[in-house]
Amino acid sequence: MKLIEAKDGQFVFFFAKRERLLLTHVLRLYPVGSGPVAPLSKSGDEQKLAEHEQTLIDALAENRADQKKLVDAFLGEEGRFDEDKRGYRLRLNVDQIRWLLQVLNEVRVGRWVQLGRPPELAALVMAGQVEPVAEMEICAFFQMQLLGAMGA
């Protein structure tokens, strides 16, 4: 994945064929998470905040359902990836990049939560958990490319 053009809030990325497959693979995993990554509050009055805690859970569930529809539309959109001889070109605006970053991070963090919130990933690889760790790293790779483009 490489940024090849950035002009007037429009970004064009080149994807090798293998990279497109990897991006599609991790996006198809969405949604990975099923609840909040943290409680609403660590020290607030539990009884007072119970209703608000549920509101957070509901808001995140609604957000995931909306995002899932967008992911399906993105993956199913004809012409989203323009094919050329060497690979594909993907055109995104700033809002689409922000959205893609959020989705990729959900997959990355969701996998981490599923793995038991490990402090580091190396031990998991040695224990045979290669695939989820690889998926997290693939998300990170695409996130860094997108963030780099936004900062360019």
Add this chain to the structure above:
Amino acid sequence: MAATIELPDVVREEDTESKENLDPGFVVICWDDPVNLMDYVTHVFQTVFGWTKEKAEFHMLEVHQKGKSVLARESMERAECYVHELQKHQLHATMEPAK
């Protein structure tokens, strides 16, 4: 002929709350975790709070180096709204009663 305007009576409140007695509200805190990318955290702070890159990086580094950063002090409703937005981006954010 110009009409006269009748001004409303002004009632001056004699008793006001001292700052200490006002609701202190809630602080929005972002906690460190080993999974969110540093550049992504900066990006989310900029997006959610509308901060400059410099301010967002300052708070991101505070999270990374000190384990947490207080991002805002707000009413309960606004603090809750910020936590929702930060958690939608998968950041480990909570709201705690301000002291």
